[in-house]
Amino acid sequence: MDFTKLFTPASISARWTENASNRIPYIGEGFFPVQKKAGLDLSFIKGSKGLPISLMPSAFDVKSTFRDRIGVSKLETEMPFFKEGFKIKEIDRQNLLRAADSNDPYVMSVLNGIYNDADELIEGAIVASERERMQLLFPVEGNMGITVVANGVTYTYNYDPDGSWKANNYFELTGTAKWSDSSNANPFADIDTAKQTVLARTGANLSIALMNTATFNYLMNNAKVNARFLSRAAVTVGYLTRRDVASVVEDTAEIRIVIYDKQFRDENKVAHKYIPDGYVALLPEGALGNTWYGTTPEEADLMASGAAEVALVNQGIAVKKIVDTDPVNVNTIVSQIVLPSYERMDDVALIKVV
Numbered sequence: 001m002d003f004t005k006l007f008t009p010a011s012i013s014a015r016w017t018e019n020a021s022n023r024i025p026y027i028g029e030g031f032f033p034v035q036k037k038a039g040l041d042l043s044f045i046k047g048s049k050g051l052p053i054s055l056m057p058s059a060f061d062v063k064s065t066f067r068d069r070i071g072v073s074k075l076e077t078e079m080p081f082f083k084e085g086f087k088i089k090e091i092d093r094q095n096l097l098r099a100a101d102s103n104d105p106y107v108m109s110v111l112n113g114i115y116n117d118a119d120e121l122i123e124g125a126i127v128a129s130e131r132e133r134m135q136l137l138f139p140v141e142g143n144m145g146i147t148v149v150a151n152g153v154t155y156t157y158n159y160d161p162d163g164s165w166k167a168n169n170y171f172e173l174t175g176t177a178k179w180s181d182s183s184n185a186n187p188f189a190d191i192d193t194a195k196q197t198v199l200a201r202t203g204a205n206l207s208i209a210l211m212n213t214a215t216f217n218y219l220m221n222n223a224k225v226n227a228r229f230l231s232r233a234a235v236t237v238g239y240l241t242r243r244d245v246a247s248v249v250e251d252t253a254e255i256r257i258v259i260y261d262k263q264f265r266d267e268n269k270v271a272h273k274y275i276p277d278g279y280v281a282l283l284p285e286g287a288l289g290n291t292w293y294g295t296t297p298e299e300a301d302l303m304a305s306g307a308a309e310v311a312l313v314n315q316g317i318a319v320k321k322i323v324d325t326d327p328v329n330v331n332t333i334v335s336q337i338v339l340p341s342y343e344r345m346d347d348v349a350l351i352k353v354v
Contacts, residue, residue, distance in 0.1 A: 004352075008309055008311075008321060009309045009310055009319040009320060009332075010062055010311045011271055011319050012118045012119075012122075012196075012268075012311065012313075012319050012332070013311040013312065013313050013319055014119075015118075015119070016119060016122050016313050026126065026130045026133075026262065027210075027258075027260050027262070027274075028130045028133030028134055028137070028274075029130075029133075029291070029293075030127075030287075031133065031137065031283070031287060031288045031289070031293040032133045032136075032288060032289050032290055032340045032341075032342075033287055033290060034290070034291045034293065034314060034316070035194060035290040035291065035292050035293070036291070036292075036293050036315045036316055037292055037294060038241075038295050039087040048257060059270045067224075073263070078110050079317065081296070081335065081336075081337050082125060082335060082336050082337075082338070083333065083334070083335040083336075084085075084121060084124065084333070084334060084335075085121065085331055085332055085333035085334065086118075086121065086331075086332055087318075087329045087330070087331055088329060088330040088331075088332075099268075100187070106174070108181070109259050114155060117332070118319070118332055118334075121319075121333075121334035122313055122319070122334055123333065125313075125317045125334055125335075125336045125338075126314070126317075127264045128336070129291055129336070129338045129340075130274060131148075131264065131274070132146050132148075132263070132338070132339065132340055133340050134274040134275065135147065135347070136159065136340055136342050136345070137210065137275075137281050137288075137350075138274075138275055138276055138279050138281055138287070138350065139160075139182065139350065140276060140279075141165070141169075141172075141352070142165075142166040142170030142172070142352075143160075144158075144159045144160035144165050144166060144345065145157050145158045145159045145160065146159070146340075147219055157339065159342055159345065160345075163188060163343055165346065167229045168197070168201060168350075169197075169198065169236070169311075169346065169348060169349050169350065170349075170350050171190070171193065171197075171230065171350070171351045171352070172195050172351075172352040173185075173190060173351065173352060173353055173354070177190070177268060178353060178354050179215075179218035179219070179222065179278075179353040179354055180218060180353075180354045182218070182221045182222050182223055183223050185218075185222055185224070185353075186224055186352075187218075187219055187222055187224070187225060187249065187253070188225075188228070188249075188252050188253050189192065189210065190222065190347065190353070191253040191255060191280075191282065191351070192253060192318070193251075193256075193281060194206065194251075194282050194349040194351055195254075195255070195326065195349070196340060197349065198282070198346075198347060198348075200237035201346070202347050203345050204284045204344075204346075204347035205284060205285075206255065206282040206283060206284055206347075206348075206349060207254075207255055207256060207283075207284060207285055208255065208256050208258055208282070208283040208284070209249075209253075209255045209256065209257050209258065209279045209280055209281070209282055209283075210258045210260060210275070210280070210281040210282075210283060210284070211257070211258075211259060211260075211275060211281070212259060212261050212273055212276075213259055213261050213278060214277040215275075215277060215278055215279065215353060215354075216245075216246075216257070216259055217232065217282060218244070218353065218354065219245050220240065220242070220245050225240075225245060225248060225249060226240060227261070227347070228248050228252055229244055229245070229247075229248040232251075232302075255282065260274065260275055261273070261275075262274055273284065277354075278324050278353055278354035279351070279352055279353065280350070280351045280353055280354060281348060281350050282348065282349040282350070282351070282353075283347075284344070284347050284348070287344075288340050288342060288343070288344040288348060289340050289341045289342040289343050289344060290340065290343075291338060291340050292339055292340065292341055293314075293315055293316020293317075293336060293338050294316070294335065294337030294338070294339075295337070296316075296335045296336060296337055297335075298310050298318040298320045298333070298335055299312065299316075301317045302320065308320050308321065308322050309321045310321075316336055316338060317335075317336045317339070318334065318335050318336065319332065319333075319334055320332070320334075320335070321333075
């Protein structure tokens with residue numbers, strides 16, 4: 001069994017595609033469906049009022065950073081360029097030689113471990129794009145844009161350069177209006193105010209309230225929510241279930257609650273929530289923008305020339321395999337150029353509730 005022929009970008013791509021059908025989808029993929037574009041035209045990456053985003057350039061010709069963690073390693077060019085890889089070293093290769101004997105009981109565990117490393121690189125690329133999308137849906141303090149920190153450098157992509165989105169679509173509660181004040185806060189009024197404001201400006205009907213469980217728990221404890229349930233149900237209960245609370249909020253505020261608690265680990269292996277605590281995004285139905293994949297150098301230059309083995313995952317994630325001769329290492333590198341557009345950002349509201 002020739003491992004170099006068995007472990008190829010094509011086999012990695014096929015394995016990932018097969019396994020991906022069973023994975024829980026990232027919610028951002030539904031609001032920002034994938035689109036592909038050859039090269040990069042900045043006019044395609046739009047934000048408020050359909051204007052192109054102001055992006056920060058950097059340098060090309062940067063070697064891959066090899067590491068074993070999910071996140072961002074390098075960014076370059078106008079759209080962020082993510083690139084990372086792992087090595088199958090000489091000592092690893094010795095373990096793989098046992099694959100020559102198909103009866104060896106350790107063959108599958110060794111091969112699965114190698115493929116799992118490749119899967120983690122692809123998953124890391126998808127995590128990077130989800131982090132971008134969720135920053136747009138939940139801009140902390142109303143600062144609409146994407147910020148990525150890599151190698152001590154902060155890269156910022158401003159989607160609201162004139163501050164108009166923050167002025168009109170961002171609502172920050174203060175004092176007793178905060179949802180942490182369970183006795184005085186009025187979530188029904190807060191949601192309705194945001195809905196009516198956006199409706200008057202753009203005509204968009206906000207029908208989805210996206211939040212995490214920590215934020216939803218404020219609704220569980222809210223006096224007005226509890227009172228509304230009791231008056232509607234005309235019964236006395238000792239404890240409201242999550243379904244009870246969601247039902248009364250949805251009926252009263254005419255909005256569907258969606259809870260998203262998925263997390264990721266950053267470059268330092270620190271866990272973070274995609275949706276920050278204390279924020280509620282009010283969204284219309286349908287796509288809000290697109291997740292644009294550009295053409296990586298691996299796809300543009302290596303795939304067509306045959307200089308290296310390259311395969312694509314999810315339209316724009318390039319998987320490349322190269323072999324070093326001294327020392328003898330098999331390098332697998334995953335790269336992507338990806339940035340969301342946000343054409344309907346004026347149709348979205350964000351409430352900071354605590």
